[in-house]
């Protein structure tokens with residue numbers, strides 16, 4: 054039998070090894086991108102040695118600060134930019150090697166949505182959605198039928214004849230999504246598509262994208278600088294900084310065990326790691342009273358099991374000071390804040406006991 058004790062069960066990480074995975078929808082092979090010097094401005098290295106595979110049917114969030122290289126990375130996927138070195142393989146085709154008509158044909162299977170929607174103001178919602186179909190040479194009747202289907206899919210069947218100026222931001226992005234899906238792409242790229250929207254509209258658009266992924270099986274690559282967007286929609290996360298992938302993994306792992314300082318700084322904005330004010334104000338560093346220990350938990354019910362076993366096996370009168378459990382990427386993750394009586398020794402024994410299960414825990418201090 055496996056002697057390793059286990060309280061935590063997780064899914065395998067779904068991000069694939071770039072080299073090993075032929076089933077990837079998108080594969081970056083040792084990609085570098087340098088924008089050349091231009092009109093006296095020096096050249097810019099935007100991406101450096103990226104090896105990354107994006108699984109077919111997945112939703113991958115790409116996060117990073119301004120200038121990290123996010124947009125450069127997605128523009129390589131649809132061939133809007135060419136790599137300086139390396140290959141970008143999309144659905145087994147080397148898109149970076151395609152030009153002209155071959156590139157335009159390949160681009161029909163890769164849709165894209167944008168922060169500012171990029172709709173033509175002189176065309177109605179229906180005619181904006183029709184544009185890629187006109188370019189692809191569809192018949193008028195086929196276009197009419199497909200456009201109606203798409204308007205219904207994105208939930209704005211009643212906006213057929215509206216111009217962009219008559220639509221809200223969320224409705225404009227729905228038109229953008231319908232247009233991106235018109236030619237039935239396998240991949241949908243989203244570059245900050247919710248950044249111009251309020252939180253409620255953002256939520257609705259992210260829900261729509263989740264449905265599209267589930268029902269149509271479209272692989273989604275989502276660029277954002279907001280961890281809350283990643284948390285709501287993505288299953289896999291790639292963290293970019295200064296043109297490097299600095300961290301990647303399942304969204305639940307990234308949220309519970311961020312390794313890179315950049316990831317940690319993004320997370321600080323969104324996690325409910327902050328303690329209840331009433332508790333935070335009482336914590337002191339001199340030993341005494343109860344030790345306050347924060348424990349990361351994963352899996353529904355894991356917290357209950359943990360407290361019961363801890364109390365029983367160490368013979369401690371554990372109290373629960375605060376708890377927060379979220380569902381992230383389909384997994385339950387959260388943090389418990391425990392009160393442990395018995396001074397420094399009991400706190401140290403608790404931390405040692407937890408570490409045998411590879412559970413992250415830290416002593417925050419003591420409360421009277």
Ligand SMILES: Nc1ncnc2c1ncn2[C@@H]1O[C@H](COP(=O)(O)OP(=O)(O)OP(=O)(O)O)[C@@H](O)[C@H]1O
Nearest residue numbers: 088097099117118119120121122123124125126278
């Ligand atoms: N067409 C271009 N010509 C020259 N430099 C560029 C070009 N596009 C991007 N860059 C530079 O490449 C680097 C990466 O830019 P990129 O747009 O990929 O970053 P980003 O992560 O999308 O940033 P943001 O969050 O601000 O959109 C930046 O230093 C940027 O100034």
Ligand SMILES: [Mg+2]
Nearest residue numbers: 123124125244
């Ligand atoms: Mg960008």
